[in-house]
Amino acid sequence: KRRAKFNWWGFNSIVxxxxxxxxxxxxxxxxxxxxxxRRPRKMAVAGTLFSLIGVALMxxxxxxxxxxxxxxxxxxxxxxxxxxxxxxxxxxxxxxxxAATEFEEFRDEHDGKLPADIDGNSLAIKHVDPWGELLRYxxxxxxxxxxxxxxxxxxxxxxxxxxxxxxxxxFRPLLPFDDx
Numbered sequence: 438k439r440r441a442k443f444n445w446w447g448f449n450s451i452v453x454x455x456x457x458x459x460x461x462x463x464x465x466x467x468x469x470x471x472x473x474x475r476r477p478r479k480m481a482v483a484g485t486l487f488s489l490i491g492v493a494l495m496x497x498x499x500x501x502x503x504x505x506x507x508x509x510x511x512x513x514x515x516x517x518x519x520x521x522x523x524x525x526x527x528x529x530x531x532x533x534x535x536a537a538t539e540f541e542e543f544r545d546e547h548d549g550k551l552p553a554d555i556d557g558n559s560l561a562i563k564h565v566d567p568w569g570e571l572l573r574y575x576x577x578x579x580x581x582x583x584x585x586x587x588x589x590x591x592x593x594x595x596x597x598x599x600x601x602x603x604x605x606x607x608f609r610p611l612l613p614f615d616d617x
Contacts, residue, residue: 446472450484454491462491522588525567526598529585533600536564536572536583544604551581551604566598576606 450468453461466488472481539560544551552560557574561583564572570586580603587596 442476444472444475444477444480446475447478447481447484448472450488451480454484454487459487459491459494462488462495466492525588528567529587529598532564532566533572533583533585533598536561537600537602540574540581540583540602541604544602549605551576551602551606553607557581576608578606578608580604581606 446468450465450472453468454465457465465484469481469485469488472478473485475481540551540557543560551557552574554574554576557576561572561574566572566585566587568586568588568590570590570592573584573592575582575584580601583600583602584592585598586592587594587598589596
């Protein structure tokens with residue numbers, strides 16, 4: 438009588454997989470793959486399939502944990518950046534207030550008249566906002582505006598910081614307007 442062959446590699450891959458609750462899936466996968474080279478292959482196929490499922494679940498778990506850690510790191514980074522920008526905005530507003538007092542002093546010394554465009558800008562450009570841009574001075578019919586570029590560094594966008602200074606100006610539109 439000839440004894441039937443038994444595939445110990447396949448058997449051990451299944452048993453070890455379940456005994457370890459799938460935690461040794463990479464090891465049992467290797468055992469199952471070795472068992473696939475021997476006959477009979479039924480247990481090796483089953484051990485390999487269970488191990489592949491276990492490895493896939495472990496990989497999904499690891500990928501999920503890595504993504505969650507990256508999201509947490511990004512959330513901390515953006516929270517820190519938001520605090521930095523908020524502090525810079527506060528510094529920018531303080532700078533505008535300080536510069537506005539210089540223009541108000543000029544107005545008070547000149548009978549309520551604010552400086553013209555060029556003179557006002559020569560006073561404004563000595564101030565640099567927290568984002569490295571020089572302040573701008575713009576005259577309008579009844580007031581002047583001091584402008585900081587804001588966090589994005591571009592003028593005339595939604596994040597610009599401005600302060601209005603009331604007083605008489607030499608406002609002259611660049612293009613003549615018809616009153617018809």
